[in-house]
Amino acid sequence: MIAMAALSGSPFRGMVIAPADVSEIVEPALRRSRRATVRLSRVTLKSMRLVHxxxxxxxxxxxxxxxxxxxxxxxxxxxxxxxxxxxxSLLVDVDDLRRRLAKLKAATKVIRKIERDCLVMVRAAERRGDLMRARRAFLGRVLSVLEDLKEDLRAIREYQLRLLKVPDIDPELHTIVVAGPPNVGKSSFVRRVSTAEPEVREYPFTTKSLILGHVIIDDLYVQVIDTPGLLDRPLSERNEAELQAILALKHLAGVIVFLVDPSQTCGYDVQYQVRVYREVREHFSQTPILVCLNKVDVASREQVGAAKSLMEGDVIEMSVATGLNVDLVLARALRLLGVPDYYVAKLSASEQRSLSRRSSSS
Incomplete structure (x- = not known):
């Protein structure tokens, strides 16, 4: 089944964000209440009851x-x-958020009860002073409720703002997840093949969260996700950025494009990078993995050969910097996702030439 252009995206993008301070609720409420008037020929106790x-x-x-x-x-x-x-659950304290939201819901019921109590006072008022006391009682009790929510609103706002940073990923859409150790060229690859524009720097750990791009071919949308760099260490020692990468591999990947830097300019030797790859392969054995040796334009043939000897199966030599085989990797990833040849054939002329070169050499 090919996922087309109807994208669902993040469930958090429609949230109404909690105010930074209760005054952002109280002041507009007071302004609205002051607009209440009743047009009568003369002011009577009855008309004042209606106004209050x-x-x-x-x-x-x-x-x-x-x-x-x-x-x-x-x-x-x-x-x-x-x-x-x-x-x-990784980004926020879900239980605390749920408790604070429940407190907001309970507060609305309390406010409605205060409203009913004070409206009874208004109906029973015998003089203007009684009406003023009823309204002051309402204001005082409601402001007390809102003051009690001050810390809850602040915490909810912080949680919501963190959740809003989640990209609009559609878990039901075909997805390519790009993984590997830090600084092996993941962001450069994603930038080259998709609509994403991740930050690219010549130092590791530039990508600190998931970055989403799309490959769009006619009515076909394929997600390409740039993930933070993975290190060779136990799950319990992984940081938040690495855990986001693992979640993408676990729940989203239709195919994994795993990059290795044989030139070792990433700061990690090939043996280290291969250990990271083997861990990914072990934990996500049901997901197809394309292994790519990136930066072959700056690696020596000895370095490329040594890296290949450590990898099992087919390995694609690639250079994002020069464009070597980038389109081939994308085409293979699309086919592993089950994308029909019709869509692959709609890729650019340069992509077709890359595919032709690969076919003639095999």
Whole structure:
């Protein structure tokens, strides 16, 4: 089944972000309540009751609507796709977020009860002073509730802003995950073959989170994900960036493009890089892996040969810098995803020439 142009994306992008301070809720609510007027020929106790009732209702409605929007639009993380569920657990304290959102929901019920209590006071008012006391009671009790939510709103906002940084990855779309140790050329490869524009630097650990790009051929969309560099160490010692890479490999990869730098200009010897590759192959044995020796333009033939001797199976020599076999790697990845030849044939003329050269030499 080929995934077409209907992209779902991150479940977090529709969130209503909690305000930085409760004043961002209180002040607009007060402004709205002051607009309540009743047009009558003369001011009576009855007309004043209507005005105070309307002011209380307007303020309560606005505050409840603001708080409700926050907890209703923040996804219930346990029900998300496993990739987003585990990624959210990596980025935020999911249990704490859930508790704080539940507190917001409970607060809306308390505010509605305060509203009902104070409206009873308004209906029972016998003089203007009674109406003022009812409204002051409403304001005081509601402000106390909101003050109690101050820290919760701040924490929810911080969690939401972290979740908003998650790229719009569609777990149901065909996906190429590019992996390897730091500084082997992953970001350069993703930049070259997709719409992504990751930061590229001549030092390791530039990529600190997942970066998403797309290969678009007519109505076909294929995701290409640039992952942070992986190091040869136990899972318990991996940092947040590495764990994001592992989640992408675990839940998203239809094919893995694993890059190795035989020139060792990445800062890691080939033996080290091969150990990282073998760990990936062991843990994700059900996913096709394309192994590419990048930077062959700066590596010696001895270095390339030594790297090949340590790898099992077919290895593609590639140079992102010069473009050597980059298009071949992309075409092979697309075919491993099950993309029909029709779409591969729609690649650029340079890609077709690369494929032809490969076919004639095999």
């Amino acid at each position: 009732r309307r002011r209380i209702e307007l303020m309560a409605d606005y505050i409840v609507r603001r708080l409700s929007a926050i907890y209703r639009t923040t996804p219930y993380i346990p029900e998300l796709h496993p990739f987003y569920r585990e990624l959210a």
